[in-house]
Amino acid sequence: MTTLSTAPTTVSVGARFLATCARFGTTEAFRHPGTDGGWTSLSWNDLSSRAQVLAAGLLALGVGRGDRVAIAASTRIEWVLADLAVTLAGAATTTVYPNTNAEDVAYILGDCGAVAVFAEDADQVAKLRADGHWIGAIRSVVTFDHVEDQSAIGWDDLVAIGRERLRTDPSSVREAAASVGADDLATIIYTSGTTGRPKGVELTNANWRYLVEAVASQDVLRPEHLQLLWLPLSHVFGKMLLAIQYEIGFSTVIDGRVDRIVDTLAAVRPTMMAAAPRIFEKIHGKVQSVATTQGGIRAWVFRWAFRIGIDAMRRLQDGRGVSIGRRAALAVADRLVFRAIRSRLGGRLEVLVCGSAALATPIAEWFAAAGLPLLEGYGLTEATCVSFVNRPNRHRIGTVGQALPGTEVRIADDGEILLRGPGVMRGYHQLPEATAEVIDSDGWFATGDVGEIDADGYLRITDRKKDLAKTSGGKYIAPTVIESALKAACPQIGTAVVIAEGRKFASLLVSPEPDTTAGMPPDAVEAAVTRAVAEVNAGLNRWETIKQFRLLPRDLSVEAGEITPSLKVKRAVVAEHFADLIQSMYQEHQS
Structure with missing residues (x-):
């Protein structure tokens, strides 16, 4: 395993992105749904060129270092390009879920002081108006899809503006990206707000640089991996997966059509995917339901295979051996049942990461038995998404794994999990008192979650403290x-x-x-x-x-x-x- 460097090679996410593009050049960076029903591929060179043109367009519109630019859209390639453009222009991305209601959109954009917004379609644009004017401090609205609104700027129009800016000032984007410091704001992500108003979590370039270098140091993800990314990019989980890609250089199939996940898995055959437990629960439920409906010998073989698989998995987890007879039975179970399940999911999945909510142990055991171990992790938006995670060679079901290098943890007297390290946020936007409530003078962040750590450093989450x-x-x-x-x-x-x-x-x-x-x-x-x-x-x-x-x-x-x-x-x-x-x-x- 490589060690985590004490100082990042580049101080900003944008600078690192440009370095990765130069390194991987003509290899594939992204694949996304095309207009003809097939797939369109973008190389790292293509990605860099398109992102820089859009960033130049933002600079021409007056977006500057530290300005907040919001993105209100579903998961699609334009979201990625817009986010990169904001980053390269030296600004900070504020994420907005496309299904956020107009009242909350107005609150978020007013609270963060967004000067520009990338809006997916007419529905999103409509949320940005009040009395015929753009709400808050918004000066420019750029749309992904065509919208009949003369005040909005079309995607192609921003491209044209950016090309003209680069023609007259070809170094403007690289200079803007290079001017960003480690402590400069990179992202404001608003918490979901299960209670009260959402709070804007301020994550700096240093926060993101720490996270991606800590993940890369584990030698789990490689440039040759192919990721399927469908998660909402407005959530810190999805945003993290992009940041890690820009560090390591693997390729991503990006497709936000959640109802087609299983079909897309079979079509593109990725080697890695991350998801919330709900998706794995749905896959488990669907497979179980189909097997039960078949009845007869097929249903019996299905149940037998999982009894064999789960027993073998538990023995391995407990450090017990698996006998020759059990290994032979497991091989039969794999050939008759497990192989078909893996094939339905593309047949090449090596890394499956589960996070953002609690994963039930029976679900984890079921997938592990089928040869698809779910690497459960734990983190919060306030700690740049992930602080603990299971590794393929250090996987303990029922836990969220061990801490990433550089992250400290301790358990308070009441069982609350406390974190400290480079991943902890700068604070809540314009809420110093709320920040002081969760981060003490020694830098310990109170997560609000209750848990326990075993002798090997594996963390087990008991529950959400407030729940x-x-x-x-x-x-x-x-x-x-x-x-x-x-x-x-x-x-x-x-x-x-x-x-x-x-x-x-x-x-x-x-x-x-x-x-x-x-x-x-x-x-x-x-x-x-x-x-x-x-x-x-x-x-x-x-x-x-x-x-x-x-x-x-x-x-x-x-x-x-x-x-x-x-x-x-x-x-x-x-x-x-x-x-x-x-x-x-x-x-x-x-x-």
């Missing part, structure tokens, strides 16, 4: 642990929300998973959830067990304010919106 529920009897319950276990036990469960705060017992709200409940009658779905609740309850303490549950009449949504754009549940909002349904569970139990 811990205290029953009326004074007992604490960790909702996310129970919710993850339920989703792993029942493919028919889409979202599970445990209700327990101030209550006599724990209850549950469930929204069915559309992919696995299509065509199922409601009583069959309810029966499946009932079995899962009984199974999970068997492993819980008495006060943690679910006594009642209700199926929700609809799925939770971002539009209703019940989940964040990054799919985190806003528990208080859910409790308010379904108050009558919740109350019915406690009234029924009393009667």
Whole structure:
């Protein structure tokens, strides 16, 4: 393993990007959906040229060092190019989810003082207007798609402006990129805001440079890797994957069509992909559902294969040997079942990273048995996305791995995880008091998560501190642990929300998973959830067990304010919106 350098080779993300482009030249940097239904490839040279033209366009529009430029769009190649243009111009990117409502968009752009916005389409442009004028400090709006708005600048128009700027001042972009210092702001990413207003996390060039060099030092990712990237780039997870690519030089297939992930995996055959647990839960549920529906000998072989695979995986995790007989059975299971699953996902996946939420141990074991180990990691936006991660040769299921080099960790008296190191944010934008609440005078950042570290430095997350529920009897319950276990036990469960705060017992709200409940009658779905609740309850303490549950009449949504754009549940909002349904569970139990 290589060691982490004490000083980055270049002080800014933009300068490092240009150096990587020069290094890899004509090799592929990105592949994206083309207009003809196929794929279009961009080399590192192409990427550098196009990004510099757009950056020159921003400079011509008056965007300068330290200015904030927002991007409100879905995951697509234009997002990547816009972000690079902002970086090369010496400005700072502010990310905005495309499904963020107009009120929150106005708050974010006003709070960060954005002077320009890249807007995907007419829907995003409409959120930027108030009384016929651009909101806040916005001077320029550039659109990805054609929009009938004479005040907006089209993508091709910005390209033309940039080319003219480079014709008259060919060194302007490189000079702008070179002027950026390590402590200069690179990104403002607004937290999802499960409670209260979102806060703008300020990440500097030094934050990002530390992260990518720490990841590169682990020798896990290589230039020859091919990544499938579909995650929202407005989230720090997606942004991190781009930053790592610019450090290491691998190629990325970028395609934000989430409903086509499995088909895209089979088509492009990537070697690496990162995702939130929800995607892996969906894949697991779909495969399980298909196998069960087949019935007969096929279903029996499927179940047998996973019994063999999970047993072998657990033995390896515990340091026990796998006998010759078990290895032979595992080879048969692989040939009959596991190989087909891997083939459906492209057949070449080497690195699967899981983060942004808790991964249920049964899901992790299932994928590991199939030869697709999920490397679970942990981090927060405030710590530049990742602080802990499992490595392929140091993988311990049920943990989020060991700390990246350079990151310190300790556990507070109440169990809260505290982090310190070069990845910790500069602070919350224009919120010194809020910053002081989470970063103490010694630089320790209070994560708000509860966990424990074993003797080998592996971190296990117990729960989100603010999510811990205290029953009326004074007992604490960790909702996310129970919710993850339920989703792993029942493919028919889409979202599970445990209700327990101030209550006599724990209850549950469930929204069915559309992919696995299509065509199922409601009583069959309810029966499946009932079995899962009984199974999970068997492993819980008495006060943690679910006594009642209700199926929700609809799925939770971002539009209703019940989940964040990054799919985190806003528990208080859910409790308010379904108050009558919740109350019915406690009234029924009393009667």
